[in-house]
Amino acid sequence: MAKGVAFLLLLSVVLLGSAAPVDFTLPGQHPHPESVAHEVHRQAKRASFLKVNISLTRRRFLAGEDGCLTGNPIDDCWRCDPNWEKDRQRLADCGVGFGQYALGGKGGRFYVVTDSSDGDAVNPKQGTLRHAVIQTEPLWIIFSGNMLIRLSQELIFNSYKTLDGRGANVHIIGGGCITLQYVTDVIIHNVHVHHCYQSGETVVRSSPTHYGWRTRSDGDGISVFGARNIWIDHCSLWNCKDGLIDVIMGSTAITVSNCHFSHHNEVMLLGHSDGYLPDSGMQVTIAFNKFGKGLTQRMPRCRRGYIHVVNNDFTMWEMYAIGGSGNPTINSQGNRYIAPFDANAKEVTKRLDTGEEEWREWNWRSEGDIMINGAYFVSSGQEVEQKYEKAYSVDPKSAAYIDQLTLNSGVLRSRGHTLVGRWAAAGGAGANFDANSGVSDDDYEEDEDSGVAAVVVTRRRSESAFVLVLAVLLFLF
Numbered sequence: 001m002a003k004g005v006a007f008l009l010l011l012s013v014v015l016l017g018s019a020a021p022v023d024f025t026l027p028g029q030h031p032h033p034e035s036v037a038h039e040v041h042r043q044a045k046r047a048s049f050l051k052v053n054i055s056l057t058r059r060r061f062l063a064g065e066d067g068c069l070t071g072n073p074i075d076d077c078w079r080c081d082p083n084w085e086k087d088r089q090r091l092a093d094c095g096v097g098f099g100q101y102a103l104g105g106k107g108g109r110f111y112v113v114t115d116s117s118d119g120d121a122v123n124p125k126q127g128t129l130r131h132a133v134i135q136t137e138p139l140w141i142i143f144s145g146n147m148l149i150r151l152s153q154e155l156i157f158n159s160y161k162t163l164d165g166r167g168a169n170v171h172i173i174g175g176g177c178i179t180l181q182y183v184t185d186v187i188i189h190n191v192h193v194h195h196c197y198q199s200g201e202t203v204v205r206s207s208p209t210h211y212g213w214r215t216r217s218d219g220d221g222i223s224v225f226g227a228r229n230i231w232i233d234h235c236s237l238w239n240c241k242d243g244l245i246d247v248i249m250g251s252t253a254i255t256v257s258n259c260h261f262s263h264h265n266e267v268m269l270l271g272h273s274d275g276y277l278p279d280s281g282m283q284v285t286i287a288f289n290k291f292g293k294g295l296t297q298r299m300p301r302c303r304r305g306y307i308h309v310v311n312n313d314f315t316m317w318e319m320y321a322i323g324g325s326g327n328p329t330i331n332s333q334g335n336r337y338i339a340p341f342d343a344n345a346k347e348v349t350k351r352l353d354t355g356e357e358e359w360r361e362w363n364w365r366s367e368g369d370i371m372i373n374g375a376y377f378v379s380s381g382q383e384v385e386q387k388y389e390k391a392y393s394v395d396p397k398s399a400a401y402i403d404q405l406t407l408n409s410g411v412l413r414s415r416g417h418t419l420v421g422r423w424a425a426a427g428g429a430g431a432n433f434d435a436n437s438g439v440s441d442d443d444y445e446e447d448e449d450s451g452v453a454a455v456v457v458t459r460r461r462s463e464s465a466f467v468l469v470l471a472v473l474l475f476l477f
Contacts, residue, residue, distance in 0.1 A: 068080040070404055070405065070407065070408070071397060071401055071404055071405055072258070072288055072404075072405050072406075072408070073094075073096055073394075074094050074095070074096055074233065074257055074258060074288065075258070075408060077090075077093070077094035078090050078091055078094050085166070085167065088110075088140060088142070088164060088166070089105075089106050089107070089140055089162075091104075091162070091164070091187070091189065092104050092106040092162065092187065095187075095231045095233075095255060095257075096255060096257065096285065096287060096393070096394045097255035097257065097285025097287055097308065097310075097393040097394045098252070098253050098254055098255055098283040098284060098285045098308070098393045099229060099230055099231040099232075099253055099254045099255030099256075099285060100231070100255060101229055101253065102185050102186065102187050102229040102230055102231040102253070102255075103138070103160060103185040103187075103229070104138075104140070104160065104161060104162030104185060104186060104187030104231070105138045105139045105140035105141065105160055105161050105162040105187075106138065106140070106162070107138055108137055108138030108139045108140055108160065109137075109139065109140070110139075110140050110141075110142060111132045111135075111139045111140070111141045111142070112127075112142055112143070112144050113127065113128065113129050113132060113141060113142070113143045113144065113147070114127040114144045115127040115128045116128075116129075116147040116148060116149050116150075118130055118149060118150060118151050118152050118174070119152065120152075121152050121153040121202070121203070121204045121205060122203055122204065122205050122211050123205070124205065129141070129149055129155065129172075130151075130155060130205075132161075133155060133156070133157045133158060133161055133163070134156065134157075134158050134205055134206060134207050134208060135158060135161075135207075135208065136158055136207060136208065137160070138160035138161070139160070139161055139162070140162045140164060141161060141162060141163050141164060142164050142165075142166075142167070142168075143165060143167070143168040143170055144168075145168055146168050146169040146170070147168065147169075147170050147171070148171045148173070149170070149171065149172050149173070149174075150173055150174040151172065151173070151174035151175050151176060151177060151196075151199075152174065152175055152199070153175045153176050153199045153200065153202060153204045153214065154175065154176030154177070154178075154179040154199060154200070154204055154214060154217050154223075155172070155176065155177060155178050155179060156179045156181065156204060156205075156206040157178070157179065157180050157183055157186055158183060158206070158207055159183040159184045159185055159186065160184075160185045160186075161185075161186050161187075162186075162187040162188075162189065163186075163187070163188045163189060163191060164187075164189050164190065165189060165190035165191040165411070166189065166190050166412065169192075169411070170190075170191045170192065171191070171192040171193075171194070172191055172192065172193050172194075173193075173194055173195040173196065174195070174196065174197070174199075175196075175197060175198075175199030175200075175217075176196065176197075176198070176199040176200065176217040176219070177193055177196035177219075177220065177221050177222065177223075177240065178193065178221065178222045178223065179217070179223045179225070180222070180223065180224045180225065180227045180230060181223070181225040181226060181227065182225070182226045182227060183227050184227060184228050184229045185229045185230075186227070186229075186230050186231075187230075187231045187232075187233070188222065188230075188231070188232045188233070188235060189231075189232075189233045189234055189235070190233075190234045190235065190411050190412055191235055191236075191411065192235070192236045192237075192411055193221040193222060193235060193236070193237045193240075193244075194221070194236075194237060194238045194239050194240065195239055195240065196219050196220065196221050196240040196241060197219045197240075197241045198216055198217055198218065198219040198241055198242075199214075199216070199217050199219075200214045200215050200216040200217045201214070201215065201216055202214060218241065218242040218243070218246070219240055219241025219242045220240060220241075220242045220243045220244070220245070220246045221237045221240040221243070221244040221245060222235075222237070222244070222245045222246070223243075223246050223248075224245070224246065224247040224248070224251045224254060225246075225248055225249050225251065226249045226250050226251060227251045228251060228252050228253045228254075229253045230247075230251070230253070230254045230255075231254075231255045231257070232245065232254075232255070232256045232257070232259060233255075233256075233257045233258050233259070234257075234258045234259065234408075234409075234410065234411060234412055235259045235260075235410070235411065236259070236260045236262075236410040236411045237259060237260070237261055237264075238261065238262045238263040238264055238294075239263050239264055240264065242266065243266050243267065243268060243269050243298070244261055244264055244267050244268060245267075245268045245269075246268070246269045247268075247269070247270045247271070247282070247284055248269065248270075248271060248272040248276075248279070249272050249276070249278070249279075250276075250278035250279060250281075250282070251279075251282060252281055252282045252283050252284075252305075253283060254282075254283070254284045254285070255284075255285040255287065255393075256268070256284070256285070256286050256287075256289065257285070257286075257287045257288050257289065258287075258288045258289065258406075258408065258409050258410075259289045259290075259409060259410060260289070260290045260292060260409045260410025260411075261289065261290070261291050261292060261295060261299070262292040262293045262294055262295065263293060263294035263295070264294065264295055264296070265295075265296040265297065266296070266297060266298045266301070267291070267295055267296075267297070267298045267299050267300065268286075268298050268299060268300035268301070269298060269300065269301050269303075270282065270284050270300045270301070270302045270303065270305060270307060270328075271302055271303025271304050271305055271326065271328065272303065273303060273326070274303055274304070274325050274326035275326075276303070276304070277304075279303060279304040279305050279326075280304045280305065281305070282304060282305030282306065283305065283306045283307075283308075283390065283391070283393070284300075284305065284306075284307050284308070285308045285310065285393045285394060286300060286307065286308065286309045286310070286312060287308075287310045287311055287312065287394055288310075288311050288312065288405050288406055288409065289312045289313070289406065289409060290312070290313045290315070290406045290409035290410065291312065291313065291314045291315060291317070291321070292315055293315070293316075295315075295317055295318070296317065296318040296319050297317065297318070297319040297320055297321075297323065297350075298323060299314060299317065299321045299322060300322065300323075301322075301323045301324060301352070302322070302323070302324035302326075302328035302330060303324065303325055303326040303328060304326045304327065304328050305328050305329070306328070306329045306331075306390040306391035307328055307329065307330050307331065307391060308331050308333070308391050308392060308393045308394065309322065309330065309331065309332045309333070309335060310331075310332075310333045310334055310335070310393075310394055310396045311333075311334045311335060311396055311397055311399070311402065311405050311406070312335045312336075312402075312406070313335070313336050313338075313402050313403075313406045313409075314335060314336065314337045314338060314348070315338050316338055316339070316340040316341075316373075317339075317340060317345065318340060318342070318345060319345055319350070320345065320347060320348065320349065320350035321337060321348045321349070322348055322349050322350075323349065323350040323351070323352055324350075324351065324352065324362075324364075325351065325352045325353055325354055327359075327361075327362050328362070329362070329363045329364075329381075329387070329388065329390065329391045330362075330363070330364045330365070330391065331365060331367075331388045331391035331392060332348075332364075332365065332366045332367065332369055332377065333366075333367045333368055333369070333396040334367075334368045334369065334396035334397055334398060334399045334402075335369045335370070335399060335402070336369070336370045336372065336399050336402040337369060337370070337371050337372065337375040337377070338372040338373055338375065339371075339372065339373040339374045339375035339376075340373075341373070343374075346373075346374040346375055346376060347375075347376055347377075347378060348366075348371075348375055348376065348377040348378075349364065349377055349378045359380055360380050360381075361380070361381060362380050362381050363380070363381030363382060363387045363388065363391075364377075364378075364379055364380045364381060365379050365381070365383060365388065366379055367396075368396060368398065368399055369399060370399040370400070370402070
């Protein structure tokens with residue numbers, strides 16, 4: 001009997017320990033002999049990509065469920081502090097990539113949104129989100145509780161604002177959605193943006209002292225127009241009229257990180273047009289995002305500029321993942337590309353409206369990416385490191401860790417004490433919306449398809465299997 005109990009305990013450890021195996025296999029390295037001399041000063045910078053980062057131990061990765069020590073540099077920067085809500089503005093120091101210098105409302109006062117209404121786009125009420133974002137001073141904007149904000153018109157931001165949804169469940173929908181036009185230093189963090197539609201042909205206020213006529217908007221989730229130093233992090237976006245995120249008209253110094261995209265056609269546009277020369281200097285970082293269910297194309301679609309696509313998870317697009325025209329430089333590093341089952345859509349890349357004699361000179365490369373289910377990346381241009389200097393913005397991790405790096409993509413949900421912030425609703429950050437909002441936390445669970453949910457499901461299944469095996473063994477012994 002003692003031997004049977006010992007065997008039972010050993011079997012339970014094995015079963016539970018193998019419920020969610022972690023793949024520590026490294027992809028092949030990609031040396032470039034022609035650029036050895038140039039690599040000398042970049043060696044330290046790229047060490048974590050070309051070999052296993054020793055600090056990313058199994059213990060750290062298994063700690064990822066509570067958002068601490070995951071290897072994701074943004075999350076590890078602030079989520080390891082159990083009292084993060086006492087120093088919310090620390091988030092501004094945690095950015096990576098080209099948009100890492102976005103200050104947002106750092107140093108400014110806190111503005112608590114207490115009113116979810118948006119009835120007047122010219123004279124917004126104090127306590128509403130619209131009243132907060134148009135102010136001229138730096139503001140760190142937070143929410144008194146869970147909110148569904150139905151916009152009447154575009155939500156036009158002023159500079160030096162942080163939209164911080166931590167500790168609450170905030171959904172932004174409606175007319176025009178978020179517009180960042182000719183502004184600087186904006187951080188948008190931890191909000192849902194979806195079901196945005198065209199609006200305009202009316203007057204909208206953009207500052208306490210100015211309002212003006214707005215033409216018809218495109219219906220983007222977040223529109224970045226002639227702006228710089230912008231950081232969009234841990235947002236969940238889906239199902240808008242036009243793009244989920246558009247970055248156009250000379251915008252630069254942009255980072256889109258830790259976001260979850262799903263159920264949309266044209267996901268992300270970077271660059272106004274092939275002939276718009278100011279976009280030639282555009283620099284955008286796309287990092288640690290999950291491109292999930294129901295996406296068709298443009299993840300992103302690039303025109304001109306320098307684009308660093310690093311450590312993202314791409315899942316079964318319908319047409320292609322990354323596309324472009326107008327000779328953009330695209331540096332794809334440490335991503336996982338899972339192709340769809342359609343044999344005609346296995347290619348990750350797509351050059352649009354351009355013949356091969358022209359695009360073969362464009363600098364597009366895939367380095368350390370994992371290709372699954374027949375996915376393939378068509379590289380072009382020169383593999384000389386100098387060609388990618390302007391499209392290099394953050395140290396890539398090995399793509400073998402992609403599940404962990406993107407585990408918490410999208411809006412962060414309350415799990416235990418992790419996201420119960422200072423201004424959380426009375427029922428906690430995970431409490432349902434109030435009855436008048438017409439929306440509950442569970443309404444969009446399928447759309448978000450988060451990695452956290454997948455882990456929970458896997459754990460529940462493994463626990464059920466363990467109980468079954470336990471019952472059989474008890475019967476036998």
